[in-house]
Structures are given as structure tokens and as C-alpha cells.
Amino acid sequence: MAERSEDSYMWQAIDLARQPLFAPHPNPRVGCVIVVDGQVVAEGLHRAAGTDHAEVAALKVERDLKGGTLYVTLEPCATHGRTPPCSTRILSSGISRVVIASPDPNPVNGGLGIKQLREAGIQTEVGMLADDARALNRGFFSRYERGRPWVTVKIAATLDGRVATANGESQWISGEAARADVQLLRAQASAVLTGVGTVLADDPRLNCRMDGLQRQPLRVIVDSHLRTPKTATLFTVEGDILFATGGKVESESLPTSESQSRIVSFESADGRVDCRKLLDYLSELEVNDVLVEAGPTLVGEILDAGLVDEMVIYLAPAILGDSAKAMVITSVINRLTDRYRGKFEDVRFVGDDIRIQLLLS
Ligand SMILES: NC(=O)c1ccc[n+]([C@@H]2O[C@H](COP(=O)([O-])OP(=O)(O)OC[C@H]3O[C@@H](n4cnc5c(N)ncnc54)[C@H](OP(=O)(O)O)[C@@H]3O)[C@@H](O)[C@H]2O)c1
Structure with missing residues (x-):
């Protein structure tokens, strides 16, 4: 041999x-x-x-x-x-x-x-x-070297970069194989983060449904005024939930049947959640990797704040047109030199979709 x-x-x-x-x-x-x-x-x-x-x-x-x-x-x-x-x-x-x-x-x-x-x-x-x-161990190194977790944004989009129809329908843009691949991303994440806009539109569970998983990722909901309904499906599956609010929020206790929820405030000047403070806090909780599965508003906000390290984009062979929701809502970019530009780390088919891994940091 x-x-x-x-x-x-x-x-x-x-x-x-x-x-x-x-x-x-x-x-x-x-x-x-x-x-x-x-x-x-x-x-x-x-x-x-x-x-x-x-x-x-x-x-x-x-x-x-x-x-x-x-x-x-x-x-x-x-x-x-x-x-x-x-x-x-x-x-x-x-x-x-x-x-x-x-x-x-x-x-x-x-x-x-x-x-x-x-x-x-x-x-x-x-x-x-x-x-x-x-x-x-990008997240582990990031936490010690930069004091914040590694942030990966996952998006399912059409070929023209749209993530939902004009009235907010997005389930499902990507195929079964891509969705199974997202379960792998969740299995590896310490936390899965989304915005209240997505909770209201999609009512997701945000847990990992792979057999044999050792632990569920912490679910983080960015929700300035605690608009998440008490009937949200989030509460019906096992695992911890952190609600990040934009200030002190008057609230009756949250449902605790299958999940344990807590509310922490990360106040910013505009009353919304200060995402930088939130990431610092997650680092203190020893969260290494955050998987963001949010809509265009929150994704745009964290991109503008320079907090995105990596994007995993599943591109479906479909077109939704310009009435549909764009992938990210960023601040206005007038000069090409100000565009966000990354490096393709990996591009491959997953079922009928194309999976693109883009490094931004
Ligand atoms: N295809 C995909 O990959 C995908 C993934 C997720 C969602 N979606 C689609 O996206 C749509 C929802 O998009 P969305 O943009 O409304 O939802 P989102 O980005 O998930 O949530 C946005 C909400 O987060 C809250 N928020 C709190 N602090 C914030 C901050 N600092 N910056 C930004 N937002 C902050 C705001 O509500 P408050 O001010 O009340 O806190 C804001 O309206 C739905 O149609 C959903 O189906 C698609």
C-alpha cells in the first residue's frame, strides 16, 4: 500500500x-x-x-x-x-x-x-x-479575536434576487434539497436570528429538525416592540428563544410550553434594536456562529452596519419580477465604488437550485 x-x-x-x-x-x-x-x-x-x-x-x-x-x-x-x-x-x-x-x-x-x-x-x-x-471554527476564532460571533446570512432568492412576492409570500422559493441544506446550517449554528417581519409573515419554527442533533440553536427574534404573537409556532417547539427589543417593553409573560423565552433590551437612537449591542451580548453568551434568516429589512440593516461575514444564497431557477421583495434593503448606494463586494468561496448545485457561498470579511 x-x-x-x-x-x-x-x-x-x-x-x-x-x-x-x-x-x-x-x-x-x-x-x-x-x-x-x-x-x-x-x-x-x-x-x-x-x-x-x-x-x-x-x-x-x-x-x-x-x-x-x-x-x-x-x-x-x-x-x-x-x-x-x-x-x-x-x-x-x-x-x-x-x-x-x-x-x-x-x-x-x-x-x-x-x-x-x-x-x-x-x-x-x-x-x-x-x-x-x-x-x-470561524465563529470560535471570531469570538476571541474580534469579540463578536461569525455572522452568516442565509437567503433563498429567485434568479432576479427576489425573496418574496409583493404580498410577502416566500414559502417556498427554494427546493427541498436546498431546504435540507439549511437544516445543516442550523445544526452548525450556535444561534439562528430573524426579524419580527419574518415571524409575522412566515410563522417559522427556526429549529433544526435533523435526527440525532445534540442541541438546538438559540433562536433570536429581533422585535423592538414585542409584536410577536403569543400564538406563534416558535413557542410550540423545544429550544430557547431570546427576544431582542429596542427598549423596555411592557409585556405579559411569554408562552413557555415547549420553549424558554427571555427578553433583553438593546436600545438604539431610533428605538429599534441595536444589532451591534445584540451581537456583543451573544458573544458574552459564548455564541460562536449566528445564522441570520431574516427578511430584507434586517439583512440590509446588518449589512449596512458591516456585521455580515458570509452569505449563503440559494438561487432558484425562477423570476418574480420587480414588484416582488428585493433580497436586501440597504442605504442608498450612489457610487459603484461603495457597493458591497465579496468573494465567491463555493458555488454548486443543490437539487434544482444553485448554492452560492459568498465571503464578505
Ligand atoms: N426568501 C428568504 O430567504 C426569506 C427569509 C426571511 C424572510 N423572507 C420574507 O421577507 C419578508 C419579511 O421581510 P421584513 O424585512 O419585513 O422582515 P425582517 O427583516 O425579518 O424583520 C424586519 C423587522 O425587524 C425589526 N427590527 C428591529 N430592529 C431592527 C433593526 N435594527 N433593523 C431592522 N429591523 C429591525 C423591525 O420591526 P420592529 O421595528 O417592529 O422591531 C423590522 O420591521 C416576508 O415576506 C418573508 O417571507 C424571505
Whole structure:
């Protein structure tokens, strides 16, 4: 059998961590592979916060690991969190070499794991496929490096960029396969955010309906004056809901049958929700990734505020014409140089629709 490249072991670790059902919020996605004498003898991934980290999961293999190499997508932790430090577990395992894709951006741990391993005489290399490993955890890195979550806007639009008919009908613009793909996006998001305009028009559930999901994303409703009806379908499915209001709102208690709701005010000069303050707050809640599934008003507002990092647009082979609702309502752009311009990261068919991933930051 042909010898495998070092990169291929790290790719294997990255692929493990990519599995959508295991998004261990607020922790990062991490995968690990152990190789002894050119053979992969163990794999591990971090499935949920409070459970084994990827390295510990892999090290549970019952065999001699003497002289082995451990490939891991993120620097092993060196501090006691909800679980004991991975670095000490590696030190007692017989592993002689550790290859790390990316250092940990968390200042409490960053650099410490690498230092401990090196001081103990373990050959430790850092940086293999670092960009690809970082891409697994854009939200986690964003929270530590920028103090706010990674914001992805998802839109289903017609070929002429329309998201609903003039009277607000939008279900469904995209096909079944695209909608299944959105469930994957929700599975990976720490929070799903929408505006009250969408709640009133579509009455969505905004939960993730994939079998085997470890946790539901927090649902965030941007609703300045708490116009969400108490009969909204949102309340009938399990999972927490945060109502972001634009000031103190007089309200009777919200329904709590299946969901737990709370109301937090993020006041702005115009009485609507200050989205920047809201994102800061979500960061404090350790929300790494926010998936925005809102209408053109809120999407335009956060785009104008420079808060959008990425867009995932499902383009349907359909036309609705100029009476239909546009994808975003932005401030007036008079000069072409002021346009929003991103970079296509991925373009592919999903069923009959085209899925476009656009990076803006
Ligand atoms: N095709 C798609 O992908 C898609 C996705 C979602 C929705 N839609 C369609 O979009 C339409 C609804 O669009 P929409 O624009 O009315 O809904 P929206 O953007 O989801 O919600 C807008 C509302 O959010 C509230 N809001 C609070 N603070 C805000 C702020 N800082 N900036 C902006 N808005 C703020 C405002 O109401 P208050 O002032 O009362 O708070 C505002 O009217 C529906 O027809 C729906 O079907 C389509």
C-alpha cells in the first residue's frame, strides 16, 4: 500500500471534526488522528461540551502508542475546564510527536498546551493545514479575536434576487434539497436570528429538525416592540428563544410550553434594536456562529452596519419580477465604488437550485 502523506492524516482529523451533528457549542470543533508505524490506530472528535475532547477520545484506544504521532486540528488544552487537560493525557500516552494545525485563540489556553508538550520533550509542530482547520471554527476564532460571533446570512432568492412576492409570500422559493441544506446550517449554528417581519409573515419554527442533533440553536427574534404573537409556532417547539427589543417593553409573560423565552433590551437612537449591542451580548453568551434568516429589512440593516461575514444564497431557477421583495434593503448606494463586494468561496448545485457561498470579511 502506498505511504500516506502527513497532510492526509490532518485532513482525516479535519473531516472528523466537520461532522455537522457534532457542533460542540460553545467549544470548537476538533478532530484527532493517531498514527503508529504508518497506520491510523485511533480517531477522536469532540462531540459536545463537557464530553471528551478529541485527543482524549482518540487516546482511549487500547493499544501501545509508543513512538506514535498525534495529529490534532487545534492546540490541546492545558488547563482544567469541564474536563481534565488534554496535554497531561498526551504526556502519559507514549506518543512522541504531536502535529497541531492551529494554535488555540483562547488567551487562557493559547500557547500553553504547545509549551507543556515541548517542555516535556514531545516533538511538537504547529501550522499544518492551519487555514483549513481555522475554517472549521470561524465563529470560535471570531469570538476571541474580534469579540463578536461569525455572522452568516442565509437567503433563498429567485434568479432576479427576489425573496418574496409583493404580498410577502416566500414559502417556498427554494427546493427541498436546498431546504435540507439549511437544516445543516442550523445544526452548525450556535444561534439562528430573524426579524419580527419574518415571524409575522412566515410563522417559522427556526429549529433544526435533523435526527440525532445534540442541541438546538438559540433562536433570536429581533422585535423592538414585542409584536410577536403569543400564538406563534416558535413557542410550540423545544429550544430557547431570546427576544431582542429596542427598549423596555411592557409585556405579559411569554408562552413557555415547549420553549424558554427571555427578553433583553438593546436600545438604539431610533428605538429599534441595536444589532451591534445584540451581537456583543451573544458573544458574552459564548455564541460562536449566528445564522441570520431574516427578511430584507434586517439583512440590509446588518449589512449596512458591516456585521455580515458570509452569505449563503440559494438561487432558484425562477423570476418574480420587480414588484416582488428585493433580497436586501440597504442605504442608498450612489457610487459603484461603495457597493458591497465579496468573494465567491463555493458555488454548486443543490437539487434544482444553485448554492452560492459568498465571503464578505
Ligand atoms: N426568501 C428568504 O430567504 C426569506 C427569509 C426571511 C424572510 N423572507 C420574507 O421577507 C419578508 C419579511 O421581510 P421584513 O424585512 O419585513 O422582515 P425582517 O427583516 O425579518 O424583520 C424586519 C423587522 O425587524 C425589526 N427590527 C428591529 N430592529 C431592527 C433593526 N435594527 N433593523 C431592522 N429591523 C429591525 C423591525 O420591526 P420592529 O421595528 O417592529 O422591531 C423590522 O420591521 C416576508 O415576506 C418573508 O417571507 C424571505
